[in-house]
Amino acid sequence: MKKTISFLLAVLSLLSFSGCDSPPIELSPPIDLSPLIDDGDYPDKMYSYAENNAELVIFRAGGVYLTYSRDKDYWIRLVGDVPDRMMLGDGRFELISADIKRYSGGIAGYMGNPEIVRLNAYEPMTTEQAVTLCGLKDYDPELARSGEPFVYGEYLFCANRVYHGGTLVGEYSTQPEAEAAMGLRVIPDSSVEMERLGKYYLYVFRCGDQYLSYCPHIGMNSCWTPYINSRFGNEPEAFTLEDGESAYIHSAEIIKLNGGNAGYVNVPMVMNDEDYEIVGYDIISDRMPPYWGVFRSGKYEDTDGNSKDRAEFSDTCNAMFDRDVSGTWLIFYIDGKYRVYLDDHEDKKQIGIYDTPEEVNALFR
Numbered sequence: 380m381k382k383t384i385s386f387l388l389a390v391l392s393l394l395s396f397s398g399c400d401s402p403p404i405e406l407s408p409p410i411d412l413s414p415l416i417d418d419g420d421y422p423d424k425m426y427s428y429a430e431n432n433a434e435l436v437i438f439r440a441g442g443v444y445l446t447y448s449r450d451k452d453y454w455i456r457l458v459g460d461v462p463d464r465m466m467l468g469d470g471r472f473e474l475i476s477a478d479i480k481r482y483s484g485g486i487a488g489y490m491g492n493p494e495i496v497r498l499n500a501y502e503p504m505t506t507e508q509a510v511t512l513c514g515l516k517d518y519d520p521e522l523a524r525s526g527e528p529f530v531y532g533e534y535l536f537c538a539n540r541v542y543h544g545g546t547l548v549g550e551y552s553t554q555p556e557a558e559a560a561m562g563l564r565v566i567p568d569s570s571v572e573m574e575r576l577g578k579y580y581l582y583v584f585r586c587g588d589q590y591l592s593y594c595p596h597i598g599m600n601s602c603w604t605p606y607i608n609s610r611f612g613n614e615p616e617a618f619t620l621e622d623g624e625s626a627y628i629h630s631a632e633i634i635k636l637n638g639g640n641a642g643y644v645n646v647p648m649v650m651n652d653e654d655y656e657i658v659g660y661d662i663i664s665d666r667m668p669p670y671w672g673v674f675r676s677g678k679y680e681d682t683d684g685n686s687k688d689r690a691e692f693s694d695t696c697n698a699m700f701d702r703d704v705s706g707t708w709l710i711f712y713i714d715g716k717y718r719v720y721l722d723d724h725e726d727k728k729q730i731g732i733y734d735t736p737e738e739v740n741a742l743f744r
Contacts, residue, residue, distance in 0.1 A: 425485035431478045435493065436504065436513055438528055439467045440537040441550065445527065446493055447513045454513075454527035458482060458494035465501050470535065470542035472504040474512070506535055506545065518561070523554055534561040553634050554650070555609065567611055571639035573648075581628040581649060582666050585620035586711050586718055587729070589613060593666050594633060594647040602697040603711065607636065607648040617653045623720045623727045625663045629654040660707040660722035664700035671701035671710050671739075703743055710739060 436447040437457065444457035444467075461467050465475070478497035482489040509515055510530060516522070518531035528537040535542040540550045541560045551557040553573045558564045582593045583606060590606035590613055608616050620626060632650035636643040692699075692712040701708040706723035708730075717733040719742065733739050 423484060423486050425489070426483045427480050429478070429480050429496075430493075432476055432499065433479045433493070435475050435477065435479070436509060437461060437465075437467065437473050437475060438509070438537070439469055439471055440528070440540050441469060443538060445537070448493075449512075451491060454525075455490060455492050456526075458489070458492045461495065462498055465498070468545070470540075470545050470547055472506065472509040473501050474504050475499075475501040506530070518563070520554065520558070523557075531561050531563065536561065555634065555648075564610070568639040568641070571641075571643065572637040574635045574637075576633040576635050576647070578630050579633050581631050581633065581647060581652075582663060583615060583620065583626040583628065583652075583655075584663060584709075584711075585622055585624055586713065586720075587622055589713075590615065590620070591711070592647055592649065595666060596633070596647075598645060599635065599647060600645040601695045604646045607646060608652070609648065609650045611648070615649070615652045615655075617651075618655055620657075623729050625658055625660065625727075626655050627658045627662060628652050629656070660700070660709055660720070660727065663709060664702075664707055667698045667700040667709065671699040671708065701743065708742075 433448060438445045438447075438454075439461075444461055445454045446457050447454050461473075465473055467473050475495075476499040477495045478499065479493040480496055481491045481493050483491055504512070506515075509528075515528060515530050518529040518534075518536050523529070523536065526538055528535055530536075533543055534548070536557060539552070539554070539557050541548040541557050548560050549557075551560065553575050555564060555566060556573060559566045576594075576596060576599075579594060579596045582595075584591045584593075584603065591603040592606040593603045594600075605613055606615065608614065610616075615626075618626065628649070631647075631652055631654070634648040634650060636646045636648050697712045699710045699712075701710070706721055709720040709722075711718040711720075715734075717736065717739050719730040719733065719739055721728060721730050730742060
């Protein structure tokens with residue numbers, strides 16, 4: 380629907396359109412989408428419609444161009460590139476008037492993404508003007524992955540890129556690194572390698588004064604490691620456990636840590652742990668495939684009658700479980716000590732800390 384008062388005219392008092400006197404630029408479609416558009420109806424169908432003299436704010440973040448229009452009131456990626464004549468630098472805004480084509484649907488899941496067909500006018504904008512016209516939001520860690528630009532003081536954040544005064548400060552693989560660049564947090568060890576893993580589930584156990592975690596995602600550490608929260612602390616941020624209690628986090632944003640002074644090896648750092656539930660040892664023992672009963676007996680017979688060597692504690696195996704009439708046992712081997720816990724169906728508790736496996740074996744009936 381054509382607006383009574385053009386967005387462009389509404390901001391003429393704020394901006395002077397130096398590009399308005401230039402002749403319009405005809406653009407060849409950067410992406411040929413015509414074969415994907417027809418009169419049929421089927422899943423992932425691509426729809427399009429033309430819009431003349433549309434007013435758009437465009438922001439460039441590296442090789443990505445984001446657009447905002449007041450009638451849509453959200454940021455969305457541009458289909459194709461902007462014309463070279465605009466000279467839109469990285470981290471810069473421009474206000475344009477153009478004839479465009481919008482696309483919706485398709486395998487890419489377009490939501491009205493515009494493509495510039497004919498550029499009528501353009502004008503550079505400052506970040507302050509973009510804040511006023513587009514209502515740029517303050518930086519919010521929960522919204523950071525939405526893809527839109529955010530402001531934090533004199534900083535601008537978009538797609539893990541941080542800008543200051545229109546100049547790129549850096550591009551970061553993880554949110555904590557970007558936040559550190561804006562002064563929002565401190566990373567105590569800058570030599571730690573950080574890699575975003577994404578959403579995955581996680582197991583947590585409190586062993587004495589230490590929280591342990593285990594993430595079964597492929598490529599992660601195969602043993603239990605100290606729990607690392609979003610501030611590099613050792614305790615969950617949304618809940619607490621008593622010694623011997625365990626929890627299951629259904630969907631955590633996880634960053635994989637390696638190296639650093641702590642010598643991390645594929646250790647999960649948990650960015651959010653609100654989606655959790657307290658669980659029993661029957662659940663935790665599923666993440667401890669080595670069976671202590673095999674360890675204490677020396678060997679066992681598999682289904683084919685072949686003898687297999689017992690499991691051994693090592694750098695990649697620091698926890699085992701057992702079951703007997705008493706309940707479910709968990710044995711953690713940490714710092715050269717055997718830390719034994721028992722879930723007897725009524726209580727979960729630490730039985731003791733032992734120096735040798737023989738001492739642990741003596742606990743079983």
